[in-house]
Amino acid sequence: MTEEIIIAGFGGQGVLSMGKILAYSGIMQDQEVSWMPSYGPEMRGGTANVTVILSDSRISSPIIQEFDTAIILNQQSMDKFEPMVKPGGLLIYDPNGITRHPVRKDIAIYQVEAAEEAARTKNPRTFNMIVLGAFLKVKPIVKLDNVIKGLEKSLPERHHNLIPVNKEAILKGMELAKKYS
Amino acid sequence: MAELKLMKGNEAIAEAAIRCGCDGYFGYPITPQSEIMETLMARQPWDETGMVVLQAESEVASINMVYGGAACGKRAMTSSSSPGISLMQEGITYIAGSELPCLIVNVVRGGPGLGTIQPAQSDYFQAVKGGGHGDYKLIVLAPASVQEMYDFVDLAFELAFKYRNPAMILSDGVIGQMMEKVQIGDYKPRLTDEEVVKRYGSWATTGKPSTRERNIITSLDLDANSQELFNLKLLKKYAEIEKNEIRFEEISCTDAEYLLVAYGSSSRICQKTVDLAREKGIKVGLLRPITLYPYPYGAIQKLVPQLKGILAVEMSAGQMVEDVRLAVNGKVPVLHYGRMGGVIPTPNEVLKVLEDKLIKG
Numbered sequence: 001m002t003e004e005i006i007i008a009g010f011g012g013q014g015v016l017s018m019g020k021i022l023a024y025s026g027i028m029q030d031q032e033v034s035w036m037p038s039y040g041p042e043m044r045g046g047t048a049n050v051t052v053i054l055s056d057s058r059i060s061s062p063i064i065q066e067f068d069t070a071i072i073l074n075q076q077s078m079d080k081f082e083p084m085v086k087p088g089g090l091l092i093y094d095p096n097g098i099t100r101h102p103v104r105k106d107i108a109i110y111q112v113e114a115a116e117e118a119a120r121t122k123n124p125r126t127f128n129m130i131v132l133g134a135f136l137k138v139k140p141i142v143k144l145d146n147v148i149k150g151l152e153k154s155l156p157e158r159h160h161n162l163i164p165v166n167k168e169a170i171l172k173g174m175e176l177a178k179k180y181s
Numbered sequence: 182m183a184e185l186k187l188m189k190g191n192e193a194i195a196e197a198a199i200r201c202g203c204d205g206y207f208g209y210p211i212t213p214q215s216e217i218m219e220t221l222m223a224r225q226p227w228d229e230t231g232m233v234v235l236q237a238e239s240e241v242a243s244i245n246m247v248y249g250g251a252a253c254g255k256r257a258m259t260s261s262s263s264p265g266i267s268l269m270q271e272g273i274t275y276i277a278g279s280e281l282p283c284l285i286v287n288v289v290r291g292g293p294g295l296g297t298i299q300p301a302q303s304d305y306f307q308a309v310k311g312g313g314h315g316d317y318k319l320i321v322l323a324p325a326s327v328q329e330m331y332d333f334v335d336l337a338f339e340l341a342f343k344y345r346n347p348a349m350i351l352s353d354g355v356i357g358q359m360m361e362k363v364q365i366g367d368y369k370p371r372l373t374d375e376e377v378v379k380r381y382g383s384w385a386t387t388g389k390p391s392t393r394e395r396n397i398i399t400s401l402d403l404d405a406n407s408q409e410l411f412n413l414k415l416l417k418k419y420a421e422i423e424k425n426e427i428r429f430e431e432i433s434c435t436d437a438e439y440l441l442v443a444y445g446s447s448s449r450i451c452q453k454t455v456d457l458a459r460e461k462g463i464k465v466g467l468l469r470p471i472t473l474y475p476y477p478y479g480a481i482q483k484l485v486p487q488l489k490g491i492l493a494v495e496m497s498a499g500q501m502v503e504d505v506r507l508a509v510n511g512k513v514p515v516l517h518y519g520r521m522g523g524v525i526p527t528p529n530e531v532l533k534v535l536e537d538k539l540i541k542g
Contacts, residue, residue, distance in 0.1 A: 020360065024187050027362055033187070035360035039213060040299050040523070060452035062359050065527045153187070 001056050003141050004064055006081055008049035009073025014128030017154070018071075019050035021132065024150030025142040026054035034062040047076050054141060071135055075099055092135055092177070102180070109180040110138050112173060126169035133173020144170065188363045190330040190356040194260065194286055195220035197334035198232070202369040203284075204255035205233040207246035209265060212298040213354040214288035217260045230371055240265040244272030244285075251281035251347075252398040254377040254385025256338050260286035262354075263304050264295055266312075273347060274313025278400030280384075280415075282341030284334065285319070286350045288357040291523035299523025300354030302445060305500035308351045309474040316412055318419050320348040320426065321473040323444040327361035329471075335369070342381050344422055351473060353496070355446035355525065428471035429480050433459065437466030439539060440484055441531070442505050443494040444470045447519075451494050453528035458535060465535065473501070481508035490514045490539045494531055497521060514539070 005022070009015045019035050026033040036051045051067075053059050070081045072093040078100065085091050087106045095101070096115035112134035118127040136142065142150075147170060151163050188196065195217050198206060208218045218236060226232040237243040243259045250257030261269065266287045276283055287308065291301035308321045320340050322333045330352060337348040372380065374387040389395045402408040430448075433455050434440070443451040448469040458465045468484065470477050481491075490513055493502035499517040506515050518534045520526045 020187065023360060027185065027187060033360075033362060035187070036355065037358055039354070039358050040297075059361075060456060061450045061528050062361075063355065063446075063450060063525050063527065064453070065529065 001054075001141070002059075003054045003069065003139070004067050005052045005054075005069045005071065006049060006067045006084070007052065007071040007073075008047065008077030008081055010046055011048040013048075013073050014125070015048045015073065016050050018128040018132050019052045020154050021147065021150045022052050022054070022142065024153045025146045028146035028149040028153075029142060031056060032059050034059045036062040047074065049077065049081075069135065069139060071131060073131065078102065090138060092131070092138060094131065105181075108138070110134065111178045111180045112176050113178075114173060114176070117172060117176060118169075123165065123169070126165060129166045129169035130173035130176065133170035134177035135173075136170065137174035137177040184365050186363050186365055187360050188327055188331075189216055189358060189360050190324070190327045190352060191216035191288065191358070192220045193327050193331040193363050194334055194350070195224065196363075196365060197331040198258060199224060199226040199230060200366055200368050201335035201338060202230070202256060202371040203232055203258055203334075203338070204371055205235070205246070205250045205257045206259065207235050207237050207243040207250070207257070208259050208261065209237055209240050209243050211262045211265045213290055213300070213357050214260050214262050214286070216357070217286065217288075230368070232371065240268040241272065244269035244276075247283050247285075248272055248276050248279070248281065251276060251283040252279065252386050254374065254381070254387055256282075256284075256342075256371070258284035258286065258334075258338075260288065262288050262290045263292050263301075266304065266307070270307075270313040273319070274315050274317060275400045276347045277313070277317035277319065278315060279398050280345040281347065281398065282338070282345055283347050284337045284341060284350065285347060286352065289351065289353040291521065297523040298354070300446060300496060300525060301521065301523055302353055302447060302495045302519075303497040303500065303521065304351065305473065305495065305497060308349055309476070309504075317415065318346070318422070318474055320344065320346055320422060320475075321351050322348065322428075323351050323471060323473050324356055325445050325448045325469060325471075327356065327359065328363050330356060331363050331365070335366075340426060344418055345381075345384065346418065346422070351445070353446050354523075355449075423475040426472060427475045427477050427479070429477040430469040430471060431480070432467040432469070434466035434468060434484060436464055437484070437487065438464040438489050439466075439535065440481075440488050440491045441465060441467045441494055441535070442470070442481065442491060442501070443467065444473060444501065447494045447496055447526070450526060450528050451531060454531040454535065457528055457532050463535070463540070470501075476504050476508075478504070478508040481505060485509055485512050488513050490516070492531070492535055492539050493517050494526065495519045496525065516542075
């Protein structure tokens with residue numbers, strides 16, 4: 001099994017840390033992982049993205065131009081990455097702030113109202129975990145237990161008190177995943 | 182105790198430095214390698230192993246601090262990215278001319294000039310063909326994974342001390358910024374002056390005992406004849422390095438009719454190209470030089486009789502390809518493919534060039 005994922009949105013949405021938690025979850029189930037961020041002017045100017053690959057075998061190129069899954073959190077990323085999802089692949093996005101919705105007919109498309117949920121619970125920093133939950137509902141490539149272990153590994157110990165909140169957010173995201181087309 | 186961690190390539194360099202008994206790091210921040218010093222500062226190894234970490238006022242100062250540390254027989258290192266490495270060239274040639282061991286890490290970005298902050302491999306010539314003035318060589322290691330970023334720090338120091346020669350890790354923004362699993366090794370203790378003398382001989386300025394003449398570290402010799410003798414001594418050393426230290430990896434080369442040659446991040450991209458090409462029934466292999474100096478000319482030569490053509494892939498206008506051509510000596514066509522300025526080629530792009538230019542062309 002190899003899953004090639006792009007997560008893309010604005011800086012500050014937790015795009016890179018969502019990828020890191022996913023990568024750690026992969027390690028927890030003995031997979032090979034790679035995490036390749038954008039670090040150029042786009043990071044300094046707003047958008048951020050990260051390519052995460054989880055695989056049962058050695059990962060060749062960490063740089064790819066076709067993805068099994070695209071997790072998209074702003075319009076610029078929609079424009080850029082919708083065409084790069086493999087036929088039969090998955091696109092999952094938060095419709096908040098999206099003006100042009102995806103049009104591909106050969107991929108599965110899901111929505112998750114993560115920004116709305118994070119605002120409703122007054123816990124904006126759980127936004128990325130809600131999105132992650134929705135993704136894992138549609139594609140359970142890592143077990144929830146391993147995600148929690150991944151959180152433990154990627155969060156500094158002083159933040160471990162936040163793990164239950166994050167777990168709740170993941171579970172909420174699983175409920176919120178909604179098929180779009 | 183070995184443990185498994187998810188780390189950026191740059192963080193792996195820092196962790197490896199602490200654990201391999203490095204005595205001092207001297208550097209100046211520049212993207213895409215600033216995490217090396219950031220990690221060192223956060224880890225505060227001066228409390229743990231006694232390793233010194235210092236942000237110098239410039240790259241020129243950094244390399245000269247390394248020069249001083251190395252002269253005392255210490256494991257001293259610096260890191261930078263392309264424009265910063267250019268600033269260090271004077272210091273590097275002095276260190277080579279003084280026959281001192283040290284580690285320089287270059288996490289390459291696009292050039293020339295200030296260029297861009299994205300990954301490139303356009304410092305190959307600078308790393309393996311000189312960079313500074315005079316006849317000298319660096320031992321150059323090219324990691325292709327975060328694990329190798331970690332492993333090569335100790336290896337580079339070992340080789341540097343074995344040959345009393347500066348070593349360079351030539352990486353780039355891809356390997357520096359990406360995260361992968363890393364097997365973290367045990368701590369190696371920092372060596373005392375006595376241990377340095379015992380292990381590597383008494384060339385270092387560790388304080389003169391009454392039992393030997395004073396050690397002089399210099400790269401200056403005003404007598405042309407004795408300078409030439411020194412140059413010949415260097416050549417002999419380089420011949421030893423070329424005999425003993427060539428490292429490379431072959432992937433799917435046994436039955437290959439076409440060969441990709443690529444190092445560092447380009448070799449990762451080419452691994453995927455090999456997979457894609459093999460799915461289409463094209464017999465292609467990959468040769469990945471791990472040491473760029475000494476270069477694996479012989480390994481390429483050995484494959485030439487079975488090959489119809491070679492494609493050298495690097496993120497530059499075509500630098501390493503010259504060494505591939507030297508190895509092949511005109512016996513089969515050698516093409517170059519590369520992107521520049523921080524653009525990273527994709528596996529499919531390389532496959533298309535392989536099919537359209539090398540196989541059909």
